[in-house]
Amino acid sequence: MLYGRIVGWGKAVPDNILTNFDLEKLVDTSDEWIFTRSGIRERRIAPEGVNTSTLSVEASQAALEKAGLIAADLDLIIVATSSPDHLLPAVSSEIQYQLGANCGAFTLVAGCTGFAYALVTAQQFIATGAYRTILVIGAEVISRNIDWTDRNTCVLFGDGAGAVIVQACEEPTGVLSFELGSDGEGAPHLMIPLGIANPPTREALDKKYQYIHMNGREVFKFATRTLARSAAETIGRSGLSIHDIDLMIPHQANARIIELAARQLGLPMEKVFVNIDKYGNTSAASIPIALTEAIEEGRVKEGDKLVLVGFGAGLTWASAVVQFGLAEKPVATGWLATPTRTVKAAQNKIGVAARTAGMRASLMLVPLYTRVSRKQRKEANSNNQQPK
Numbered sequence: 001m002l003y004g005r006i007v008g009w010g011k012a013v014p015d016n017i018l019t020n021f022d023l024e025k026l027v028d029t030s031d032e033w034i035f036t037r038s039g040i041r042e043r044r045i046a047p048e049g050v051n052t053s054t055l056s057v058e059a060s061q062a063a064l065e066k067a068g069l070i071a072a073d074l075d076l077i078i079v080a081t082s083s084p085d086h087l088l089p090a091v092s093s094e095i096q097y098q099l100g101a102n103c104g105a106f107t108l109v110a111g112c113t114g115f116a117y118a119l120v121t122a123q124q125f126i127a128t129g130a131y132r133t134i135l136v137i138g139a140e141v142i143s144r145n146i147d148w149t150d151r152n153t154c155v156l157f158g159d160g161a162g163a164v165i166v167q168a169c170e171e172p173t174g175v176l177s178f179e180l181g182s183d184g185e186g187a188p189h190l191m192i193p194l195g196i197a198n199p200p201t202r203e204a205l206d207k208k209y210q211y212i213h214m215n216g217r218e219v220f221k222f223a224t225r226t227l228a229r230s231a232a233e234t235i236g237r238s239g240l241s242i243h244d245i246d247l248m249i250p251h252q253a254n255a256r257i258i259e260l261a262a263r264q265l266g267l268p269m270e271k272v273f274v275n276i277d278k279y280g281n282t283s284a285a286s287i288p289i290a291l292t293e294a295i296e297e298g299r300v301k302e303g304d305k306l307v308l309v310g311f312g313a314g315l316t317w318a319s320a321v322v323q324f325g326l327a328e329k330p331v332a333t334g335w336l337a338t339p340t341r342t343v344k345a346a347q348n349k350i351g352v353a354a355r356t357a358g359m360r361a362s363l364m365l366v367p368l369y370t371r372v373s374r375k376q377r378k379e380a381n382s383n384n385q386q387p388k
């Protein structure tokens, strides 16, 4: 059995900050209402020209750099999003092209739960031995699907992207257990109605079908029913207990939902990562952004056991117990004890240099080919023949 070790992580958020005070000027709301009900102070909004692919590429490049890898090393790209650049093609292919990767890529839609679904999916490809190095992205420019006159929704969401790289490893690490769930009966509670069932007619646009429609109270009830239960179920499946969990990284939708889940689980808030105050609900991007920040802030250490748990449109939910890292075995002992990862990074650098040198060499041959074909053309002309 192979495991998917997290070897790289990265995030990207737009520079543009929209505070609760800015929102007070747009709709009938207040900083006090938004913060006490949701825990949000501000969120990032992508400007025109910055799309889900833009943020994904930035987050992925950071993750690749952290892993000491290049895009050419990727065997697969899985993107979780509900706000792709276009309906077709899948944004995963646009990201694969922009990264310069040469591998399969697909997009997975499970609302805000998407990243947890994608990470678990990546683990399956690794466990079967099909692929060794997989880029998993959660990314959204969900602000384009927000009705900025609807105070029920516009105060909650924000844009961003997070990415991790998982790599095959023989040590038990990465996703140790998981639960994926879906209850489509709750679909109307959180949806963007525009689509094949509701094409973009004048009537559909007048009804604002292109925007998020949400029954906040129902989603709240669903989340508080689901989050702690799913996390507890998955922790149980891993054979661990709640006391073994070093950090819970929940989907950042509402600080009250997170606090309630922690209380239900008996987990102190010091063991729960919350950054919703800075970014709002970035949907599928929220868990990988939070994971990246938790690692960067030193809240996650080598060998730590994390529980990732999300919920969202569908209605869906997913949780996973994830062991972070675990150093790979060194390739040699004594003075040769260089970690395999460093060797791999060096090999990658050599690979890039070799590929670049190869490209340069073939470019240098271009004039030669041209000269040969000119010579052939001249001979052909003098013989009144077509060049071969």
Ligand code: COA
Residues within 6 Å of the ligand: 028, 029, 030, 033, 034, 037, 038, 112, 151, 152, 155, 190, 214, 216, 217, 219, 220, 253, 254, 281, 311, 312, 313
């Ligand atoms: N500013 C001020 N008042 C607002 C408001 C805003 N931005 N949005 C709603 N209100 C009003 C409502 O109109 C309502 O007024 P009323 O009592 O006169 O009808 C009042 O505030 C209370 O509304 P309610 O829906 O009961 O508030 P709440 O405590 O449930 O909090 C949410 C609302 C949306 C913050 C909360 O329900 C929530 O977080 N739900 C989950 C949403 C979610 O996570 N979605 C994404 C899932 S991935």
